[in-house]
Amino acid sequence: MIDKLDFLLALAQERHFGRAADLCGVTQPTLSAGIRALENDLGVLLVNRGSRFIGFTAEGERVLEWARRIVGDARAMRQEVHALRHGLAGHLRIACVPTALSLLPALTTPYRTRHPAVRITILSRTSADILGMLDNLEIDAGVTYVDNEPVGKVRVLPLYREHYRLITAANGPFSDRDSVGWADLGDAPLCLLTPDMQNRRIVERMLRQAGIEPRPQLESNSIMVLVAHIRTGQWCAILPERLAETVGSGGELKTVAVTGPAMVPTIGLVVPSREPMLPLTAALVGEARRIAEDGAA
Known part of the structure; x- marks a missing residue:
């Protein structure tokens, strides 16, 4: 079932059957068949279809919430089991607001020193994009404003105040x-x-x-x-x-x-509010805590 839930998450990300199939590395008929099989298993329609993707049904939106939990747990399990035997390895994905990009070397450089087998991708995105990507499991962590506009259901670790x-x-x-x-x-x-x-x-x-x-x-x-x-x-x-x-x-x-009088918004690390946390993400949170405690940011 995990692969079918991955198909559903990809469709939520891309909002297009062809692009979702490309993202999953399968053909479009394979992706469509997988989602239909999931619908048959659950006995409900998940996706409104026409000549193109229209959107998710109410049941589809609810299944998406479960898919994020289940796929997230599966990824966490795989990472933890691998880390127990081989140490941390894999792909850490971070998105950051453009104004905070200069902070990231203080996070990623010591992270790489401790975990050299981890490959890191950094994307520059808006604060709204970061929250959406976290929700859809497209990234593992974000660096963004945390007290100026609502950040939703995420775990927040403040890093520094912006002047x-x-x-x-x-x-x-x-x-x-x-x-x-x-x-x-x-x-x-x-x-x-x-x-x-x-x-x-x-x-x-x-x-x-x-x-x-x-x-x-x-x-x-x-x-x-x-x-x-x-x-x-x-x-x-x-x-x-x-x-x-x-x-x-x-x-x-x-x-x-x-x-003169000015706002002093806070920049922080945001990660999904879920347990267990992905081991790669937990290690990044550890680096962020060191920055916040040492005032190195």
């Missing part, structure tokens, strides 16, 4: 200043992340609290695109302090303190 700085070129806007107030940024040539990014929503809220209606002249979902524009000397951006210091450390860019 903000203006980043500009050495000869760019506000480069002659040591600090700037939120209210001073009304006419600034800002480039910001796109509105689907939680960082953008946080920055906009702080600007509005200072009486400024945000009107960025450029937006992108890529930090590298923002930095490339800032380097021209014609743009500036508001970024988390940790990220601003990372991208501005080469001398071409300058970071300027942003003063």
